[in-house]
Amino acid sequence: MPSPGAPAPPRLPIEDSYLELLADTLESMDTSARGQFLQRYFRTITHLDLQEPQCVQLWDEMLTRRRELSEHAGRPISLKTALMDVLTSAGLFRVPILIEYEELKKLQLNAVTDPLTGLYNRRHFSETFEKELNRAKRYGQPLGLVILDLHRFKEVNDKHGHPRGDDVLVAAAATLKKALRTSDSAFRIGGDEFALLLPQTDPAQALGLSRRVEAVFAESITHFHLTVNVGMDHGVATFPQDGDQAEQLIRVADERLYHLKHSNHRQGPGGGARIESGPAAVAESPKSSSSEASPKPRAIPFEPKGPTGGMESKAESGPVAHFEAPTTKPVVGGQRHVYAVPRKAERVSMAGTNAYAVLGENSAWRARVLDLGFGGVALELEGEQKFPESVQAILHVPILPPVRVQLRAIWTQRMAQGVYRMGCAFVS
Numbered sequence: 111m112p113s114p115g116a117p118a119p120p121r122l123p124i125e126d127s128y129l130e131l132l133a134d135t136l137e138s139m140d141t142s143a144r145g146q147f148l149q150r151y152f153r154t155i156t157h158l159d160l161q162e163p164q165c166v167q168l169w170d171e172m173l174t175r176r177r178e179l180s181e182h183a184g185r186p187i188s189l190k191t192a193l194m195d196v197l198t199s200a201g202l203f204r205v206p207i208l209i210e211y212e213e214l215k216k217l218q219l220n221a222v223t224d225p226l227t228g229l230y231n232r233r234h235f236s237e238t239f240e241k242e243l244n245r246a247k248r249y250g251q252p253l254g255l256v257i258l259d260l261h262r263f264k265e266v267n268d269k270h271g272h273p274r275g276d277d278v279l280v281a282a283a284a285t286l287k288k289a290l291r292t293s294d295s296a297f298r299i300g301g302d303e304f305a306l307l308l309p310q311t312d313p314a315q316a317l318g319l320s321r322r323v324e325a326v327f328a329e330s331i332t333h334f335h336l337t338v339n340v341g342m343d344h345g346v347a348t349f350p351q352d353g354d355q356a357e358q359l360i361r362v363a364d365e366r367l368y369h370l371k372h373s374n375h376r377q378g379p380g381g382g383a384r385i386e387s388g389p390a391a392v393a394e395s396p397k398s399s400s401s402e403a404s405p406k407p408r409a410i411p412f413e414p415k416g417p418t419g420g421m422e423s424k425a426e427s428g429p430v431a432h433f434e435a436p437t438t439k440p441v442v443g444g445q446r447h448v449y450a451v452p453r454k455a456e457r458v459s460m461a462g463t464n465a466y467a468v469l470g471e472n473s474a475w476r477a478r479v480l481d482l483g484f485g486g487v488a489l490e491l492e493g494e495q496k497f498p499e500s501v502q503a504i505l506h507v508p509i510l511p512p513v514r515v516q517l518r519a520i521w522t523q524r525m526a527q528g529v530y531r532m533g534c535a536f537v538s
Contacts, residue, residue: 226279227282259343
């Protein structure tokens with residue numbers, strides 16, 4: 111700490127501050143990204159097209175030269191002086207232009223992102239995949255990989271034009287961004303191909319996310335009024351179950367994606383039961399056509415039926431919501447019950463996770479999340495509670511960030527030892 115009355119250290123000139131900030135930023139970048147950025151940077155200040163390895167070498171020489179000059183002079187030498195010396199000695203310095211910090215960040219971002227969708231590009235996918243895989247191995251944690259592509263996307267370009275095709279790609283990217291946690295990453299790795307990297311994600315969670323993404327994407331493009339039934343297909347692979355090398359996991363995910371596409375779309379739109387493409391293949395209920403615009407949904411109330419807590423729907427006039435009711439007739443308490451509304455997406459079990467919901471504006475209650483679907487959520491509460499017809503809640507579930515929703519109680523069932531189970535619908 112400087113003594114009172116001691117002169118304050120001189121402030122660095124603005125251009126020196128920029129270079130120091132540049133050096134700190136480059137230190138945190140990997141070799142590939144650093145080389146790409148430095149190639150653009152040296153092109154700006156020297157008007158020469160240099161190779162990436164040469165640019166990295168020049169930068170390292172500049173850092174070494176500054177250290178040597180500082181030791182010789184007995185005082186700190188600025189990066190600008192060392193940079194001038196290296197570039198001049200190499201015969202490269204022509205026009206002295208210093209880059210603004212905002213331009214630096216823009217160049218750094220442009221080097222790793224896709225300009226249309228704003229997602230990370232294929233080059234960054236390869237680099238990030240290796241890093242996340244090494245981290246998963248080091249800490250013994252699972253890592254999920256999801257490969258996705260758009261079914262019949264080429265027909266969109268052919269029938270509606272490339273601008274509308276770009277709109278569909280942007281909608282797909284927006285869907286992926288909304289679905290991810292801060293630790294997850296989304297990439298555009300090809301024309302209509304995307305990839306997700308999901309740290310600390312097991313096969314069931316990765317598969318559940320993929321289903322939700324498909325359902326949300328189908329809803330997001332209804333306002334385009336496409337004549338083509340565009341869908342999103344997925345293939346899931348997980349470390350360590352499906353392999354411990356990046357190439358293995360990509361191959362497994364690609365094979366499962368290929369299997370899904372050719373199994374589910376062989377009969378054309380609306381044909382057959384859906385075959386899942388993940389670590390455990392499961393059949394899913396038939397989906398409604400995602401390209402047909404649907405009216406604004408409203409909830410259908412369900413009431414308990416007998417002591418088992420089974421549910422039957424009350425038919426209402428007007429448009430109905432796509433709820434989590436299966437189209438089949440499951441046996442509940444020895445009886446078969448028919449549900450009037452087809453399931454929009456498979457219900458995802460939260461068993462074995464720490465998923466929970468905070469209920470009420472003042473966080474009055476906390477409930478365990480049993481499962482989660484496109485239209486609602488099943489909760490388990492301790493003790494008898496007077497639950498209002500509609501209540502605000504914050505859901506804390508794997509894969510997703512905390513989500514604020516409005517819930518309406520649809521059915522309740524009393525279990526042993528004062529535990530209550532309750533089915534809730536999402537209310538818009």
